[in-house]
Amino acid sequence: MGTSYWRGELWLGPDYGLVQGQLGHTTAHAHYAHQLIIAVGSPVTVELDGVRHSGHCLLIPALQRHAMVQAPDPAFSLYAEPLRIAASDLQRCVEGVEASLPKLQAALEQCPRQPIADPRVERALQALDATLEGKVAATQLAAEAHVSLSQLERLFSRDVGLSVRRLVLWRRLRLAMALVLQGQSMTQAAHGAGFADSAHCSRTLKALFGVSAGQALKTLNPRLLA
Incomplete structure (x- = not known):
């Protein structure tokens, strides 16, 4: 193994x-x-x-x-x-x-980058990233995209492949990892990315990557790229 x-x-x-x-x-x-x-x-x-x-x-x-x-x-x-x-x-x-x-x-x-074809999805994603440190309300993202909540969920299912809630967790985890690589502790990074605590962040990492924070980060030499 x-x-x-x-x-x-x-x-x-x-x-x-x-x-x-x-x-x-x-x-x-x-x-x-x-x-x-x-x-x-x-x-x-x-x-x-x-x-x-x-x-x-x-x-x-x-x-x-x-x-x-x-x-x-x-x-x-x-x-x-x-x-x-x-x-x-x-x-x-x-x-x-x-x-x-x-x-x-x-x-x-x-590597070529794909544009986000639907401007409504782009607006929702920008609003999401701007509010990751606090509570992210799907209704607010829908309002920023100028669509109903049910429309937003359908757009995310079509273009993103995830529900709003699951994408929020993914983006929070990505932000938390970046904050850890900037030198913050796991607790600081978890709060800075909008998680309730470091345990919530670690559970999300385990669910998405199959490893704990200790397994994934403590034995890797990190470098944050611009």
């Missing part, structure tokens, strides 16, 4: 993330990010919807349930925000790229 702790480097960009090092095993989970695992040495084994797959390049689309089963050697794990980067573009933009953090980061920076 290997270790439950992730060890190595974590680089976090505005709409992507990179991990290089020993990838610990996880419980089954599904997160709102495309994930591409690149194994330089021995192949990695991942369970996708209950079926095990092994390989040197494994793509896990957003919201697909999976678990890290075995990663014998250090590997790379790339994460991309699905609203901005398509899964096919994530895989295509790193093909043939040298497996190093600087080279993979450069490739991700050049």
Whole structure:
């Protein structure tokens, strides 16, 4: 099974993330990010919807349930925000790229970004990010988007792939991780991202990534990218 702790480097960009090092095993989970695992040495084994797959390049689309089963050697794990980067573009933009953090980061920076086609969704997302530190009311997001609450939920289901509530949790977690990488404690980061407490933040991390905050952050050397 290997270790439950992730060890190595974590680089976090505005709409992507990179991990290089020993990838610990996880419980089954599904997160709102495309994930591409690149194994330089021995192949990695991942369970996708209950079926095990092994390989040197494994793509896990957003919201697909999976678990890290075995990663014998250090590997790379790339994460991309699905609203901005398509899964096919994530895989295509790193093909043939040298497996190093600087080279993979450069490739991700050049990866094409998808525009948000519906301006109502764009307005709701901007309002959401502006209110993450406090209470986020779906009715207020709907008002900012100039739609009814039921319309907003339908728009999010169509364009985002998540309910308003689940997207709020995802964005809170992303903000909390950025605050931790800026040097804040887990408690400070949790409050700064609008979580009730650090326990709530840790439960969300466990639910979305299958690992605890201690497993994911304490043994990774972080770097926040501009």
